[in-house]
Amino acid sequence: MGGYKEYKIGVIMFLVVFAASMFMTIGLGGVYLAKIPATQLALSKQVHYGSSAWSIKDPLMKGLNQPMVTKRGKSFNDPVGVGKKIFIREGCWHCHTLLPEQSMDWEYFGAPPLAGDFVGESPTVIGSDRKAPDLMHIGSRMPSVAWHLQHHKDPRSVQNKSIMQSFDFLDKKELKALAKYMVSLK
């Protein structure tokens, strides 16, 4: 390859410029965000959700490896955590957001979260597309588990103009977990 242009300067410049650009955004931003302390809400979410991300131990995302709770001497997966996992699996977050915005949502969907409210939660599924109401405070708006059960099974039975599909294909336990998760979102 003798006599060919080698583009050494170009290659070095490319690496330097790209690294600098990544450092400024991912590096500086990431360090700042990692230092945000957890709020009380974040701690309680950590207890209930555990890890809601996909894992080899739970390949079909049925919520098998959520934190355990004990009731009347029996231990089972925390339904709130299981519900969150189903929320992720069924892509509810492609219609609903979990993030009232700082600009305008106060009146309708309630107060926007604090930065520390998300610490330890993964994935956050805050969503970007709002074809449907924000759910961050749904537990305060709709505190009844029975309402959620009915709504998830057949949304048009409670709201005839809804474009939410019915989730009647979920089994009883999953529907219950989903409703408990909704109600937990105060």
Place this chain on the structure above:
Amino acid sequence: MSTATATYEGLKPGTAAKHAFFSAVVWLCIGTSFGFFTSLRIAWPDLLNGVEVMGPLTSAFAFGRVRPLHITIVIFGWISIAFVAAMYYMTPALCNCRLWSEKLGVWNIWLWNVGLVVGGLSLIMGANSGREYQELIWPLDIYVLTAILGLASINVFMTVLQRRTQGIYITVWFFMAALIMLFMTYFVGAIPDLFPVTGLNEAYMVWWHAHNVLGLWITPVSAAIAYYVIPKITGNVLYSHKIGHLHFWTIVAFYSTPGAHHLMGAPLPEWMKSFASVSGVMILIPSLAFITNMVLTVQGKWNMFSSNVSLQFALTGTLMAVPLNFQGAFQQTRAINWYIHGTHWIVAHAHFALLGFSTFIEIGATYYAIAKLFNRKIYSQSLATTHYWLTTIGFVGFWTTLTLAGLIQASGKVYNTTFIDVVYATHPYMVGRSLFGLTIVLGQWIFLYNMYKTATAGEPVTEKNAPATVYYT
């Protein structure tokens, strides 16, 4: 012809590119069809629910599972495979040598296809990472980084290393840079899957990834393809290499920085939002540099716009970049973002970028390359024109209905309308979107048919090195 390091093993030059172009077009048809299907679910939510024959498929075809499938297939199936197809075709052509390894190329494409089938099945079975645009689970992320991106990069880089030209043309700079940048971007997106990164940090990485799959992969490579196709077909030389430099370096320096503009409503610190917003407006520099360069390259040859389908598609895509980038640069400033965030306006914008701009350019390149690779004329000029108009009219209607729906949703926010009334008010637009979407889908199946017929029954072109125009009569 062969060089010492090349391995051909009985494969003709261009085999890998042929496999890649056809895989890409097949995924285009499948991906847009799934898009059409999800759009029906928004207009008529309970379509197929409770239908006896569906059985266990009811859950697989739920809206929340098919939407990620649509996105994954069009971005990582159609757009990205078409990119690598273009790389396998254009890099050797521009470096005056053969592809480093046709065999590796063919393997790469088939591993890619297998990965997409497995990935698609995993998505509709419910294995979802929960991170938008990064929805494949982590074992598949590792597969994407190694078997898909790793192998493709090795092939392209080795080809450039064994080139027999003095300089390297701008298209190839972009190819090489974009492969490295996509690798980094995909890796950052996969970090929360692989390591315990949580909270806003995770959300930020996910959106940095989502932004840069577009900014550091789709936008630069689409432009790179236009830099090849447009001068090649018109027979004009590129208007300015200096403007090309400006385009390249501004993309590397600050196309990646506005990642946070997707999180304007989230409690990120103010400095991150301001930084994103300001550097986001600077995106206008590379995009205007690119458009200027292309439009001036066509000087004196605009009559070819109506006679050459490849050019028609590639130039339409390039011109779409004008409104697209102005829309993008301004909608991410805080003054406008709060209004349209989370509405159908954004979905319209996403399709503007990926369908209007990127897909049009790649379709242009596909017509050009398939005719050249098989040394045959385009099978049917009228089918190609039909494809053009179905896609164009479909897209314009698609974009308009969604933008209007987005404005309705946005004004709903301002006037505190009951949410369900807004949902109801946008319903006709959702039906309209499905109809225009169907138009697009039909166009793509015609495209596949036309490409298949070109490869098998197109009239052979006898002269070697015939000018591009010969392929379209």
